Amino acid sequence: xxxxSPIPSSDSPANVKTSDLPQVEVQYLCxxxxxxxxxxxxxxxxxxxxxxxxxxxxxxxxxxxxxLVDRNLDAEAIEFFxxxxxxxxxxxxxxxxxxxxxxxxxxxxxxxxxxxxxRQNNSAVTVMLMxxxxxxxxxxxxxxxALAVYRYNLA
Amino acid sequence: xNYDSDVIIVGSGPAGAAAALQLAEKTKPLVLDVGITAAHxxxxxSYLTETLGTELQGLSHITGxxxxxxxxxxxxxxxxxxxxxxxxxxxxxxxxxxxxxxxxFANAWGSGLYEFDDEDLRGFPIQQADLQPYYKRLTEHIxxxxxxxxxxxxxxxxxxxxxxxxxxxPSKNLYQRSRYPxxxxxLERKGIHIGRQxxxxxxxxxxxxxxxxxxxxxxxxxxxxxxxxxxxxxxxxQQCNKIDFKAGLLVKRFEESAEGIAVHAVELETGAxxxxxxxxxxxxxxxxxxxxxxxxxFQEYAAKLPLLENPVSFIPFVELSALGSPxxxxxxxGAQLAVIFDGPQHRDRVQGSFYNLSGVLQSDFFLxxxxxxxxxxxxxTNILGAMGVLQLFYSDAPGTAGxxxxxxxxxxxxxxxxRRYGAVEKILIKSFRALGFWSLPFLVRYGEPGGSFHYAGTxxxxxxxxxxxxxxxxxxxxxxxxxxxxxxxSTFPLLPAKNLSLTIMANAxxxxxxxxx
Numbered sequence: 001x002x003x004x005s006p007i008p009s010s011d012s013p014a015n016v017k018t019s020d021l022p023q024v025e026v027q028y029l030c031x032x033x034x035x036x037x038x039x040x041x042x043x044x045x046x047x048x049x050x051x052x053x054x055x056x057x058x059x060x061x062x063x064x065x066x067x068l069v070d071r072n073l074d075a076e077a078i079e080f081f082x083x084x085x086x087x088x089x090x091x092x093x094x095x096x097x098x099x100x101x102x103x104x105x106x107x108x109x110x111x112x113x114x115x116x117x118x119r120q121n122n123s124a125v126t127v128m129l130m131x132x133x134x135x136x137x138x139x140x141x142x143x144x145x146a147l148a149v150y151r152y153n154l155a
Numbered sequence: 156x157n158y159d160s161d162v163i164i165v166g167s168g169p170a171g172a173a174a175a176l177q178l179a180e181k182t183k184p185l186v187l188d189v190g191i192t193a194a195h196x197x198x199x200x201s202y203l204t205e206t207l208g209t210e211l212q213g214l215s216h217i218t219g220x221x222x223x224x225x226x227x228x229x230x231x232x233x234x235x236x237x238x239x240x241x242x243x244x245x246x247x248x249x250x251x252x253x254x255x256x257x258x259x260f261a262n263a264w265g266s267g268l269y270e271f272d273d274e275d276l277r278g279f280p281i282q283q284a285d286l287q288p289y290y291k292r293l294t295e296h297i298x299x300x301x302x303x304x305x306x307x308x309x310x311x312x313x314x315x316x317x318x319x320x321x322x323x324x325p326s327k328n329l330y331q332r333s334r335y336p337x338x339x340x341x342l343e344r345k346g347i348h349i350g351r352q353x354x355x356x357x358x359x360x361x362x363x364x365x366x367x368x369x370x371x372x373x374x375x376x377x378x379x380x381x382x383x384x385x386x387x388x389x390x391x392x393q394q395c396n397k398i399d400f401k402a403g404l405l406v407k408r409f410e411e412s413a414e415g416i417a418v419h420a421v422e423l424e425t426g427a428x429x430x431x432x433x434x435x436x437x438x439x440x441x442x443x444x445x446x447x448x449x450x451x452x453f454q455e456y457a458a459k460l461p462l463l464e465n466p467v468s469f470i471p472f473v474e475l476s477a478l479g480s481p482x483x484x485x486x487x488x489g490a491q492l493a494v495i496f497d498g499p500q501h502r503d504r505v506q507g508s509f510y511n512l513s514g515v516l517q518s519d520f521f522l523x524x525x526x527x528x529x530x531x532x533x534x535x536t537n538i539l540g541a542m543g544v545l546q547l548f549y550s551d552a553p554g555t556a557g558x559x560x561x562x563x564x565x566x567x568x569x570x571x572x573x574r575r576y577g578a579v580e581k582i583l584i585k586s587f588r589a590l591g592f593w594s595l596p597f598l599v600r601y602g603e604p605g606g607s608f609h610y611a612g613t614x615x616x617x618x619x620x621x622x623x624x625x626x627x628x629x630x631x632x633x634x635x636x637x638x639x640x641x642x643x644x645s646t647f648p649l650l651p652a653k654n655l656s657l658t659i660m661a662n663a664x665x666x667x668x669x670x671x672x
Contacts, residue, residue: 033528033529034528034532041203045203045207045211048211049211049214052210052211053211053214053217053218056218056219057218059218060218076527076528076529077527079527079528080526080527080528083522087522092522093217093218095528096217096518096521096522097214097217099518099521099528099532100207100213100214100516100518103516103517103518104202104203104206104207107202108202108203111202121479121480121481122478122479122537123479124475124476124477124478124479124541126479127478127479127537127538128475128478130533130537131530131533131534134526134527134529134530134533135526135530137527137529137530138526138527138530141527142527
């Protein structure tokens with residue numbers, strides 16, 4: 001599924017490339033991949049992650065995440081294709097970090113809004129059908145990711 | 156000669172604490188330890204602080220080396236803190252950890268506590284009967300919960316065990332199905348036994364320590380008094396004035412002479428060397444660091460000592476009928492079941508622990524599903540609740556897979572190898588399928604070299620003089636020495652697949668009890 005919504009640029013001048021800012025990155029990744037709006041705390045934590053792990057991120061395969069944001073590319077497809085080629089890459093690492101921050105955010109939200117975290121059981125059959133569909137979708141994403149990576153010379 | 160104490164014990168882990176407990180009956184030992192303790196208060200922590208840490212320490216594996224979720228957790232970091240600077244190891248492939256914490260690695264252990272039976276002690280110069288009185292005393296002292304008689308031990312039948320930890324989720328279903336008559340006969344025939352874990356966890360109040368409260372935070376929050384670790388024994392003995400305890404000291408070496416034993420330690424705060432005099436020295440610094448102290452004391456730079464560890468594998472299972480169930484966050488998040496395999500397909504018994512996956516952050520598994528990120532997110536919320544992981548431990552014997560030696564600069568050169576089996580995993584996968592739990596052989600993961608954290612065998616017990624006197628006699632005494640004893644797993648000549656902590660403690664008590672001053 002490709003991201004449709006552009007990144008709001010209310011906090012920055014319109015003509016300045018802001019996508020290399022961690023704040024913009026995290027908003028893009030959280031929206032397009034997780035379908036969640038990051039809280040201000042999550043945005044701060046993501047920026048902190050960048051600062052703390054800056055050096056060790058440099059040892060990984062560098063992916064131009066700013067380009068993904070600027071061109072509104074399908075981060076999910078690109079990440080999946082790259083992960084199948086080389087798991088240690090900066091895009092996968094950043095998305096993984098987002099997953100942690102959003103998990104913490106969900107617990108914090110649940111603590112402030114009782115009952116928010118409660119989830120209905122899905123039936124085993126529904127889950128299996130869903131997994132079948134998601135596997136097909138994943139195969140499609142891989143092809144889409146591969147095309148994007150070669151087209152934009154991302155790897 | 157003025158001795159600082161008749162007996163000095165090095166280390167406050169399972170061996171040191173158990174020896175101190177035993178010795179406190181006849182003398183007042185002095186315990187020397189680095190003794191790192193938890194830096195933070197464990198109450199009033201935010202979820203972020205507990206799980207990822209204010210400095211995001213819990214995310215180090217994203218860009219760096221893999222570390223188990225518990226040891227990565229910010230509040231558990233102290234358990235493995237500073238060992239790289241203070242006990243340096245040089246190795247191409249060692250991926251293990253050491254602990255210099257008060258109470259040792261047990262601060263973060265899974266708290267499995269089992270007796271070794273005579274089959275496990277095959278190759279040891281001692282028998283189960285030699286350890287029996289100490290197993291019994293420790294069971295009472297620690298408070299061990301459990302149920303089934305899975306092994307050839309005695310503590311089930313004498314009623315000294317506390318009730319077993321309640322089962323939940325996939326563990327509960329697996330256990331119940333394994334009890335169906337047809338399934339149970341079939342499993343027994345294949346040499347598979349499934350039973351309750353025996354754990355150092357209080358299921359009711361015991362000796363002033365509270366009952367365990369299930370809150371799903373075991374992987375993040377240490378120092379719950381209802382989960383035993385040896386630091387409690389040290390503290391208790393210290394409060395009763397039965398031992399002297401000095402922390403902040405790194406013991407480097409000893410010198411034995413006709414006058415006694417001089418123990419040389421570095422005070423970590425000032426860097427100054429301190430010397431303590433004693434009649435008898437009991438070293439329980441862990442199999443690797445005990446070997447380091449011994450090699451440094453004898454300035455043995457050419458000797459190559461064996462290093463045993465339990466090779467580990469992990470088999471993920473999915474209970475298909477439970478797909479879609481949410482994670483149960485109010486259960487015990489450690490291993491709830493013990494699985495034993497003693498079929499003919501492997502030379503020794505293999506022991507496993509079955510875990511539900513409710514204990515850690517879901518995101519730890521985010522990349523473990525081979526799908527795109529959205530699909531993986533779906534898997535996390537709909538499959539993890541139906542999943543369990545069986546962690547298998549294999550036995551080890553001296554060979555070429557593991558050894559260590561001392562370099563003149565005090566660094567230990569350690570060699571370990573990853574070992575992969577597979578036959579037992581295939582049998583278990585097939586057998587569990589009949590119980591409704593599915594897996595595939597290609598999903599099995601193998602632990603990295605040193606990754607079991609169960610180290611042993613560096614100074615093995617033997618009735619005969621071996622390894623140029625660097626081995627120990629059946630009483631744990633260094634063959635080259637008169638009154639210096641190794642009391643930890645360094646003395647184990649073989650390492651069974653069974654969890655070794657309780658036997659380390661019982662053996663240390665045995666050595667301490669027989670000590671003649």
